[in-house]
Amino acid sequence: MKQFAAWCQTVGRRVMPAASQTVTAYLSHLKRTPRKRTGRPYGPATMDRIIASIRSSHRAAGYEPPDTMGARKVVAGYREELSLAKDPAAVSKKAAPADRTVLREALAHLDRTTLVGKRDAALMLLGHAIASRGSELAPLDWPASFTDLPEGGFSVRVYRKKRKKWQDVEVVPDPDADLCTVTAVRDLAEALAHEGHTSGPLFMRIDQWGYMGAEMTRNGEPAGDPSGRISINGASDIVSRSIHRTGMPGKWTSHSLRRGFVKSARDAKVDIVDIGRHGGWDDRSKALIGYIDEEDSRGERNPLAKISRAGSEEQDDTE
Known part of the structure; x- marks a missing residue:
């Protein structure tokens, strides 16, 4: 959530309650952004947990969780891309x-x-x-x-x-x-x-x-x-x-x-x-x-x- 909040600040979007388009845009950002430690973007399984974290954080703060269907479609498409490329990241560990x-x-x-x-x-x-x-x-x-x-x-x-x-x-x-x-x-x-x-x-x-x-x-x-x-x-x-x-x-x-x-x-x-x-x-x-x-x-x-x-x-x- 801290990373999500920091990204929202850089692009001028509201953190809470977050719009569904904001969550979708954030997952699209993660999909194409390599991390410093690994040089690769997060894997699909981690992205699923990030979506769950955003939703649960909204509930904990008393907000209705955002619709994350678009974000999940981004992750599903990413998982398919990795599968077709035979990338091990497509398989959950x-x-x-x-x-x-x-x-x-x-x-x-x-x-x-x-x-x-x-x-x-x-x-x-x-x-x-x-x-x-x-x-x-x-x-x-x-x-x-x-x-x-x-x-x-x-x-x-x-x-x-x-x-x-x-x-x-x-x-x-x-x-x-x-x-x-x-x-x-x-x-x-x-x-x-x-x-x-x-x-x-x-x-x-x-x-x-x-x-x-x-x-x-x-x-x-x-x-x-x-x-x-x-x-x-x-x-x-x-x-x-x-x-x-x-x-x-x-x-x-x-x-x-x-x-x-x-x-x-x-x-x-x-x-x-x-x-x-x-x-x-x-x-x-x-x-x-x-x-x-x-x-x-x-x-x-x-x-x-x-x-x-x-x-x-x-x-x-x-x-």
């Missing part, structure tokens, strides 16, 4: 799915005897278990967000930001000790209690010397949650750092845990409806359908693979 296989490898590289190792393991396993975004993991409190279940697991009260509703997600013990979310979370809570932290944020900032909730500054000013809670970006950094240690290629963020849950569930042949309701997706969610389509197009669920196997078996019977 989705987070890679961190399923159980990926998590097992990443956890093997953690020292789970340390407070940092316990935190990172609990964050990744819990994020996968409740199919959460980083924005849903960071706010969790211990023990307030958790309720013990009779069978030994717990229920996590998580706020699904996209749907603007609370959900209680049950997490049960895993027979695989290395991948047991219940054990990892309780180990972390015990370690935090040993440090005198018995209630409040479950996932705390921990500095390189092992101090919890260390004060953060930016340009000499205090930064970060004063309670010591990690930020959403901090949650993504933990996932990215942990999985990159394995050498596995891919874009790894906290959203990898949410996508990884879908992959793990489909590998276990879990029904799509059950996957969606556990992860807080709407029954008509296009995002979930997209994840499912990607997983179902691979391996044993690929129709061509099944047809090929059936044809091979048929040939064997004939012979």
Whole structure:
């Protein structure tokens, strides 16, 4: 919004409430203007986020958001141009799915005897278990967000930001000790209690010397949650750092845990409806359908693979 406001000032246009033509002109400007850092214009995915930012900023300021149909047409045309030119910028860089296989490898590289190792393991396993975004993991409190279940697991009260509703997600013990979310979370809570932290944020900032909730500054000013809670970006950094240690290629963020849950569930042949309701997706969610389509197009669920196997078996019977 700061960049949009600065551009509006240079061309003599109103920032708020912005006219639809102003937003369209701004996106056209971005499409043809290389950035100093990269020498290239923003990609279509970033432009989509810029449009969303302009609209949400208007709402926050009490204004009716501008009509952005023209701006979106500019982005759509730009995306098509890049696609025809086979430019990688035309393809959105989705987070890679961190399923159980990926998590097992990443956890093997953690020292789970340390407070940092316990935190990172609990964050990744819990994020996968409740199919959460980083924005849903960071706010969790211990023990307030958790309720013990009779069978030994717990229920996590998580706020699904996209749907603007609370959900209680049950997490049960895993027979695989290395991948047991219940054990990892309780180990972390015990370690935090040993440090005198018995209630409040479950996932705390921990500095390189092992101090919890260390004060953060930016340009000499205090930064970060004063309670010591990690930020959403901090949650993504933990996932990215942990999985990159394995050498596995891919874009790894906290959203990898949410996508990884879908992959793990489909590998276990879990029904799509059950996957969606556990992860807080709407029954008509296009995002979930997209994840499912990607997983179902691979391996044993690929129709061509099944047809090929059936044809091979048929040939064997004939012979």
